[in-house]
């Protein structure tokens with residue numbers, strides 16, 4: 001099985017299939033540091049990353065922004081002194097798609113790129 005971060009994102013479409021409860025449970029096992037949550041009825045994946053200062057938080061933010069631009073699939077990013085909150089969901093599809101799990105796994109790899 002190809003590692004989640006290496007898998008290919010599909011194009012973001014309104015009718016894209018959202019993950020089932022079983023798929024959610026299975027995919028979460030590959031990204032254990034991420035929390036599934038519902039905001040206004042929309043399922044999302046969220047993780048808070050801690051850093052030594054704002055400069056490191058901003059550099060990480062920009063790395064995540066770059067991988068988002070590469071695939072055309074974008075997170076919500078809250079950058080604070082020493083902290084970055086990253087939230088993934090598929091806006092047009094209105095919930096969690098496999099793309100969001102792939103991008104969460106790729107987000108984790110941006111820590112190594114430091």
Ligand SMILES: C[C@H](O)[C@H](O)[C@H]1CNC2=NC(N)=NC(=O)C2=N1
Pocket residue numbers: 012013072073074075088089090091092093
């Ligand atoms: C036109 C543009 O490609 C679309 O709006 C893309 C942009 N990035 C996106 N990012 C996310 N997370 N979900 C989307 O539905 C989405 N759609």
